[in-house]
Amino acid sequence: MTTLNNLNGCVAQFDPQALPVSAAQAIVLQWVTPLAASERVPLRDALDRVLADDVVSPIDVPAHDNAAMDGYAFDGARLASAGAGGALRLTVSGKAFAGHPFDGGVAPDACVRIMTGAPMPAGCDTVVPQERVERAGDAVSFAADAVARGANRRHKGEDLAAGRPALAAGRMLRAADIGLLASLGIVEVAVRRRLRVAYFSTGDELRSPGEPLAPGAIYDSNRYTLGAMLRRLNVDAIDLGIVRDEPVALEAALRGAAETADVVLTSGGVSVGEADFTRAQLQSLGDVAFWSLAMRPGRPLAFGRVWSGGRPGAGRAALLFGLPGNPVATMVTFYQIVRPALLAMAGAKAQPVPLIPAVCDAPVRKRAGRTEFQRGLAARGDNGQWRVAPTGSQSSGALSTMSAANCFLVLAHDATDLDAGDPVDIMLFDGLV
Missing domain, CATH: 3.90.105.10 (Molybdopterin biosynthesis moea protein, domain 2)
Known part of the structure; x- marks a missing residue:
């Protein structure tokens, strides 16, 4: 077990090799300080x-009592005088429109033709809808039970x-x-003020779209995905491009980002490969909270604080999220770990995205001891019940099945395999992505 001291002096204990998602979310929010400016x-x-x-x-x-629909305004006290099954006949004294009120008096046996939003004439408290009346010349008649006293009137304030x-x-x-x-x-x-978020991808194999691909090279999708997700949050997003797998280049990028940004996001370089330097740089330049989650996809995720001066306490500090390099893992960790932190840091009192109960239409494999976010396609049945099935490959590199999905199947930490017909919670992308 490792002990982490956060900014407020609180202590959280966790296994750095398998930190539960809920614990990681709590630790991140402990480190967040909302913007004051x-x-x-x-x-x-x-x-x-x-x-x-x-x-x-x-x-x-509204600034005055007004009509909630088109009709005729009158004194609702007249309804009682008509008696059960009776009818009213009222003389039309004038017209009232929104912005053009009726200013005259309204006799007890009279009414005013009124349009939606028009101020209620003095002495009138009820509007009978125009489709409930019969009009002949300058008079209207309608059944007394066609409307209740005070109906179709919006009150001031x-x-x-x-x-x-x-x-x-x-x-x-x-x-x-x-x-x-x-x-x-x-x-x-x-x-x-807008949160400033700097982001970049790491990897010698990465090329930006439009560049030729050398042998072994791939196009960098993560930077474009991160940029799109950040734009949805209306932050000031700072694209720092691609940083090569070199400690000196990575240190310069992290220190420069910390100098201007509130949060730094990287993708790639946080696993245990020989060329994965982000975690080591974070340990050198700042404070490390955790670097591995009991989560799929998204196990390798480094979180902490990096300082522009090159060591803890020197210069300006920024929170750092070292996201995994696989594209779906990048998205899942952003939505489940980073997004709530950015909203809290921006000062927003946001509600968690709700989980919706559904029926799983296909078997799902799940290992206990980690939270899984599988891609699914959900729809409401004729009975109103949500039904869902995985979209296909759940590989953390398969962006096509993420694009085809409209929700996550949220499989709890201790859950195991699901059979077709079993209940499952889903998190709809609508409102999240």
């Missing part, structure tokens, strides 16, 4: 930014009352949030 940005530029301050509504939304909290700090702003803030008349908001 903030800036004000125009509302149009605030999508996917993390709100830095609570927003309190300066106005009532019903959505949000002045002085009430609208959005809490730490929220990652989505489209509905932008619309909500606009409805309050807010033109700019305080948000956390």
Whole structure:
């Protein structure tokens, strides 16, 4: 067992050769310090930014009682006078539109033609839908049981009352949030500064797409995958290219990245091969928390802190995730370990991606003692039950089956083989990727 002291002085014990995924996730979050710096940005530029301050509504939304649908507004007290099975006949006194309210008085035996969103005329509290009435000239008639008193009226402040909290700090702003803030008349908001994440691939065999392939060379997919996953999180992503399998080059890349970035992501170089230097450099330049997980795919994953000055405590520090080199392992470790850490560091109070119960339609092999994230294709059956099957090869190098999948089959640490028809938890890519 190895003992790790984190930034807050807490102590966590783990087996560095088989650290459970849940323990790794907890340790990473212990090391995370949310960004404190903030800036004000125009509302149009605030999508996917993390709100830095609570927003309190300066106005009532809606600002007045208004019609929830097209129809006729009237005093709902008239319904009781019609009696059971009776009918009402009302004179139409005028019209009300959104932005053009009816300003006159409404007699007890009268109504106002009203459109959705128009302010309710004084003395009216109910809207009968237009399809429930019969109109003849300047009068309408309808059954008294066609509508209940107070129906189809939105109340002032019903959505949000002045002085009430609208959005809490730490929220990652989505489209509905932008619309909500606009409805309050807010033109700019305080948000956390963007997280700066530097990333590069390691390996002498790697070439960028568009370059010719020499014998034994392969195209670097990981850097493009990491860049795409980072863009989904709206961070400032810094592509440092490909770093060769040389300790001096790797040290220079890590120290340079730590000088400007909050987080550094590498792919490759964290296993036990003779040319795998990332773990050794991390031990030399910073602090190592763990470097191996009880996880498939993604067992070799180095996590810690690297310092720009070349030794712990010297210069500027950045968190480092040394991801495995196999492309699917890179993606799985990003989603399960890195993504929650980046959100927390950005100041977001994000909810975990939910697990959904499903029925497995095919046998699945699973060894106890590690958490597995297998690629699957899920669909809802006619009864609403999710059903799932693996997409094919579960090799950590098979990106084609990752591309064909729409979910992970999440197989718990102690789980074993599944038979067809067994229950299984799935994590849908929608909302994750």
